[in-house]
Amino acid sequence: MTETAMRAPSHQAALLRALTSFALLRESWVGMVGAGIVAFWIVVAILAPLISPFEPNAILQPFAKPGTEFAEGGTFWLGTDQIGRDILSRIFWGSRTVLFYAPLATFSAYVVGILMGLAAGYQRGWVDEVLSRIGDIILSFPVLVLYIIVIATIGASGVNIIIAITFSSAPGIMRIVRGLVLDLRNRDYVAAAQTRGESSWRIMLVEILPNARGPLIVDACLRLGYVIITIGVLGFLGLGLPPPDPDWGGMINEARAIALAFPHMTVFPCIAISSLILGFNLLADGLREISLRD
Numbered sequence: 001m002t003e004t005a006m007r008a009p010s011h012q013a014a015l016l017r018a019l020t021s022f023a024l025l026r027e028s029w030v031g032m033v034g035a036g037i038v039a040f041w042i043v044v045a046i047l048a049p050l051i052s053p054f055e056p057n058a059i060l061q062p063f064a065k066p067g068t069e070f071a072e073g074g075t076f077w078l079g080t081d082q083i084g085r086d087i088l089s090r091i092f093w094g095s096r097t098v099l100f101y102a103p104l105a106t107f108s109a110y111v112v113g114i115l116m117g118l119a120a121g122y123q124r125g126w127v128d129e130v131l132s133r134i135g136d137i138i139l140s141f142p143v144l145v146l147y148i149i150v151i152a153t154i155g156a157s158g159v160n161i162i163i164a165i166t167f168s169s170a171p172g173i174m175r176i177v178r179g180l181v182l183d184l185r186n187r188d189y190v191a192a193a194q195t196r197g198e199s200s201w202r203i204m205l206v207e208i209l210p211n212a213r214g215p216l217i218v219d220a221c222l223r224l225g226y227v228i229i230t231i232g233v234l235g236f237l238g239l240g241l242p243p244p245d246p247d248w249g250g251m252i253n254e255a256r257a258i259a260l261a262f263p264h265m266t267v268f269p270c271i272a273i274s275s276l277i278l279g280f281n282l283l284a285d286g287l288r289e290i291s292l293r294d
Contacts, residue, residue, distance in 0.1 A: 002257050004043070012146075017104045018205040019143075021193065026091060027289075028285075028286035028287075028288060028289045028290055029286075030141060030282050030285045030286045030289065031282065031283055031285065031286015031287060031289065031290070032286065033037075033279075034278070034279045034280065034283030034284070034285070034286055035279075035283050035286070036191065036279075036280065036281060037275055037278060037279030037282070038276070038279040038283060039217035040279075041089040041095050041099060041279070042099060044092055044095050045092075045095040045096040045100075048092040048096055050093065051092060052086075052088070052089040052092045052093060053074050053075065053076075053077070053086055053088060053089055054074060054086040054089045056085065056086070056089045056090045056092075056094075056246045057085060057244045057246075058085065058086070058089075059083055059085060060076075060080060060082040060084045060085065060086060061076070061080055061084050062080060062081070062082055062083060062084040063080065063081075063082060063084075063262060064076045064079050064080040064084075064110065065079050065262075065264065066078050066079040066232075066264050067079075067174065068080075072095045074131060077265045078091070078264060078268045079262075079265070079268075081251070081255060081264070081265050082254070082258060085198045087251070087264065087268055087269075090246040091246070091248070091251075091268060091269060092270050093246040094143065094246035094247055094248045094269070094272070095276075097231075097241060097246060097247055097248075097271070098228055098231055098232075098247075098248060098273075098276065098279070099104075099276075101158055101161060101162065101231060101241075102224055102227045102228050102231060103224065104162055105161065105162040105165040105169075105227050106165075106169075106223055106224050106227050107164040108162055108165070109165055109169035109170050109173060109223070109227075110173055110216075110220060112166055112170040112173075113164065113169065113170040113171070113172070113173025113174045113176075113177060114171065114173065114174075114176040114177050114209065114284075116131050116135070116171075116173075116177075116178075116179075116207065117174040117175070117176065117177025117178040117181060118181055118205070118208065119131060119204075120132060120174065120178045120181075121177065121178040121179070121181025121182045121185065122181050122185050122203070122204050122208065123200070125249050128178075131174065132178075134199075135170075135171030135172075135174050136171075136176060138167070138171045139171050139172065143168055143230075145169060146167075146168045147164050147165075147233075147234060147239075148237070148239065150163065150164035150167055150168070151164050151239040152239070153232060154237075154240045156240060156241070156242060157242065158241055161234060161240065161241075164234075165227055165230060169223065169226075169227070173219070173223075174217065176216070176219060177212065177216070178218075179294025180212040180215060181204070181208055181212065183201065183244065184208045184212060185208065185263045187211075188260055189207055189211075190203060190207055190208060193206075193207050215291075217287055218284050218287050218288050218291065219284075220285060221280050221283050221284035222280070222281065224274070224280045225277040225280040225281050225284075228273065228276055228277050228280070229249075229273070229277060231248075232248055232252070232273045233249060234249060235247040235248065235250040235251075235252070235253060236249040236253045236256075237253070238248070238250075238253060248269045248272055248273050249269075249273070251265070251269040252266045252269050252270060
C-alpha cells in the first residue's frame with residue numbers, strides 16, 4: 001500500500017467535504033429553511049442600528065399596544081413594555097446579544113471538549129480515566145442547577161455566562177469526540193502518520209479531528225440551540241446580562257408579572273427565541289440528511 005493510499009482520506013479532503021456539506025444544503029429543504037431562519041436573524045443583528053425604529057433603551061410610551069402610533073413620530077409595531085421601551089427595537093438589539101454570546105460560548109465549549117476528547121480517546125490509559133471521571137462528575141449534576149451554581153458563584157456577566165456554558169457543556173462534547181476518536185485511531189492514515197514519526201497532538205488535530213467533522217458539525221448546530229435556550233433561561237432567572245442591555249430572556253422576566261394583561265411583552269420575545277432555536281435545529285437536520293447521503 002502506498003503512502004498516499006494510507007493517508008486517505010486526507011485532512012484536506014475532509015475539510016473540503018465539510019465545506020461542501022454547507023454548499024449542498026440546497027438538496028435539503030429542511031436545511032434550507034433552517035439556514036434561512038438563521039440568516040434572517042444574523043442580518044437583523046448586523047443591521048439592528050439601522051432598522052430599529054427607536055433606541056432600545058429609550059423611554060417613550062409605557063404599555064403601548066402593538067400598532068400604536070407614537071405622538072412624536074413612528075409606530076410601536078410590537079408595542080412597548082412597562083417602562084415605555086419599544087419591544088421591536090429591543091428584540092432587534094437582543095438578537096445581537098444572543099448571536100454573539102451563543103456561538104462564542106459554544107465555540108469555547110467545543111475547544112475544551114474536543115481537546116479533552118482527543119486526549120482521552122487517543123492516549124487512553126490514565127489520561128482517559130482521569131478525564132472521563134471528571135466529565136462524569138460534572139454531568140452528574142442537573143444542567144440548569146449547574147448553570148445557576150456557577151453564575152451565582154462568579155456573578156452574572158457575558159464572560160461568566162461563557163465560562164458557565166463551557167464548564168457545563170465541555171464534558172458532553174468530550175464524550176462524543178472520545179467515541180469518534182476510538183474508532184478513527186485505528187485507521188490506516190493514522191498508522192501512516194505514526195510511522196512518519198508525527199507527534200501525538202499533530203495526529204489528533206490534523207489526521208483524526210477533520211475526519212470526525214460530520215457528527216460534530218451536526219451536534220454544534222443542535223448545541224447552539226441548547227445554548228440559546230440556556231441564555232434565555234438565565235436571563236429569565238435574572239442571571240443573564242445585567243440591565244438595561246436588551247436580552248430576550250430578560251425581557252420575558254421583566255414582564256412576567258403583567259403577562260396576562262399585556263401578553264405582547266412576553267409573546268414576541270418568546271417567538272424570537274423559539275424561531276432562532278428552530279432555525280438551528282432544522283439546519284442540523286439538513287446537515288444530517290446530507291451526511292447520510294455521503
